[in-house]
Amino acid sequence: MEELKIRRGEKAIYDIVLNDSYESFQLRLVELGINHSKVCIVCDSNTAGLFLKAVRDIFMSVPGIGSVVTFEFPAGESQKTLKNVERLYTVLIENHFERTDYLVALGGGVVGDLTGYAAATYLRGIRFIQLPTTLLSDVDSSIGGKTGVDFMSYKNMVGAFHQPSLVFINTDVLSSLPGRQFASGMAEVIKHSLIADPDYFSFLKDNVSSIKSLSSAHIEKTIYKSLLIKGRVVEEDPEEKGLRRLLNFGHTIGHAIEKLSDFVLFHGECVSIGIMGASFISMKRGYISESDLNAINDLLSSYDLPVKVPEIRKNLDPETVLRATKSDKKMAKGRINFVLLRSVGEGFVDSTVTDDEMLSAIDFCLN
Numbered sequence: 001m002e003e004l005k006i007r008r009g010e011k012a013i014y015d016i017v018l019n020d021s022y023e024s025f026q027l028r029l030v031e032l033g034i035n036h037s038k039v040c041i042v043c044d045s046n047t048a049g050l051f052l053k054a055v056r057d058i059f060m061s062v063p064g065i066g067s068v069v070t071f072e073f074p075a076g077e078s079q080k081t082l083k084n085v086e087r088l089y090t091v092l093i094e095n096h097f098e099r100t101d102y103l104v105a106l107g108g109g110v111v112g113d114l115t116g117y118a119a120a121t122y123l124r125g126i127r128f129i130q131l132p133t134t135l136l137s138d139v140d141s142s143i144g145g146k147t148g149v150d151f152m153s154y155k156n157m158v159g160a161f162h163q164p165s166l167v168f169i170n171t172d173v174l175s176s177l178p179g180r181q182f183a184s185g186m187a188e189v190i191k192h193s194l195i196a197d198p199d200y201f202s203f204l205k206d207n208v209s210s211i212k213s214l215s216s217a218h219i220e221k222t223i224y225k226s227l228l229i230k231g232r233v234v235e236e237d238p239e240e241k242g243l244r245r246l247l248n249f250g251h252t253i254g255h256a257i258e259k260l261s262d263f264v265l266f267h268g269e270c271v272s273i274g275i276m277g278a279s280f281i282s283m284k285r286g287y288i289s290e291s292d293l294n295a296i297n298d299l300l301s302s303y304d305l306p307v308k309v310p311e312i313r314k315n316l317d318p319e320t321v322l323r324a325t326k327s328d329k330k331m332a333k334g335r336i337n338f339v340l341l342r343s344v345g346e347g348f349v350d351s352t353v354t355d356d357e358m359l360s361a362i363d364f365c366l367n
């Protein structure tokens with residue numbers, strides 16, 4: 001078992017617990033002081049059938065716990081909407097939830113983002129717990145307090161910063177993931193290594209088969225290393241005003257492709273393609289070598305991630321993708337805060353990337 005504390009200055013904000021079961025979860029709830037609180041467990045149609053009963057039983061076993069209700073919605077990015085948030089508000093209102101009560105996000109990034117946004121806005125903010133069930137949510141969306149929903153086809157355009165009270169990661173649940181979902185999470189893992197830790201990049205390259213087979217020691221080390229990187233970044237920049245923008249590496253082009261694919265492609269698959277686009281610009285500027293670009297390509301491919309836009313979306317053209325990047329929330333004063341690589345393991349934010357450079361990178365990703 002591993003633990004991290006996310007801090008703001010000297011003050012600990014919340015704990016992240018990494019374990020291979022839910023065995024110690026009840027004790028964590030007691031330590032959190034959840035006794036006498038009401039709880040609403042939010043899940044989607046996938047996690048409801050897999051984990052809801054076990055998690056609900058744990059909450060019910062906490063001495064003095066108030067009522068435990070559930071809210072379920074259909075699985076999929078298309079369900080991360082204000083309409084589902086409104087439905088969740090209704091459940092909370094009808095069950096008389098107060099600010100001292102808890103929402104619990106049991107699922108992947110869609111569940112976590114939607115639940116967090118509801119927690120941030122219901123009664124101007126109530127407490128919530130993250131119980132991520134995918135690799136992507138383990139290493140990315142459950143950490144850092146970014147919450148939100150999609151608005152029409154615009155990803156995460158409506159949101160708020162709202163920190164969880166606890167993040168509890170059970171690595172055993174990863175065995176339930178389909179291969180594409182696991183690969184999607186690996187895109188964010190690889191991103192962390194590229195922007196912050198060349199040794200981590202080498203570890204991921206040297207242990208592909210062990211990580212993909214969910215070797216306990218290797219998957220725990222993988223998640224822990226990513227948590228250290230993201231945890232350090234969000235501690236220093238909790239509201240994405242500077243350093244935290246590094247975490248958007250691969251996301252400018254990736255989000256545009258995700259939007260234009262009508263979410264047929266998974267988030268991590270689009271980030272993987274976006275990583276190649278950003279790495280291509282980095283190479284063209286002379287920051288990384290062609291051999292570095294090939295190593296990044298090979299690592300993404302080894303984890304079954306796409307490095308080019310798949311055939312099902314070959315109808316996209318560079319100009320259309322470029323226009324889509326202009327509606328990205330990472331724009332500042334009309335310019336994109338684009339993340340490039342100074343070297344493998346060192347990312348930096350650059351606001352001087354031109355449309356021509358973007359078009360060249362997008363064309364590289366399409367062909």
